[in-house]
Amino acid sequence: MTDQTMQHPLIQLQGLSLRAPGDWERLDVPGTELVIAGPEISDAPQDFRPNLVVLTEPSSASIQQLSTRTMASAIADATSTYIASCNLWEAGYPARRIEFTHRVGPMLVDVVKHLFATPELAVELTFSCLVSERSAYAELANYIASSVEFTEEGR
8 A cells, every 4th residue: 555545535436436635625516426626726716626526327338439428528518628638548447538628717727537437337537627737636636547446336
């Protein structure tokens, strides 16, 4: 067990578990498995905070279908979306890592989505932060996604 693992508590969700900062605030957002928000950034417009959103749904869709749907949604739903990459990602199950930037009012927001496709479950981890904070949070986003473990009901 690494020092980083010991610092971040295990969060149990339906079908999976992951590790995330214990000092981040858990928010109740209907339709999500988990939403946690990081510390407030004093100079962030509109009180934006780095955050992680976890969505799950019963699905037998392929990782190709999930990533296509995610990229199409990012382009359709956001203003000035710039997709930077869509890469295969090693996670024990078919997985993709999609990175894009979009504008939210005056803010440029960096988004990293990790998608997982198990035979029974589609999982989307969305990590968002201001572009100016990307270097401070990139390693954490990858760490959280790498910590995902599927329970028996999520496999």
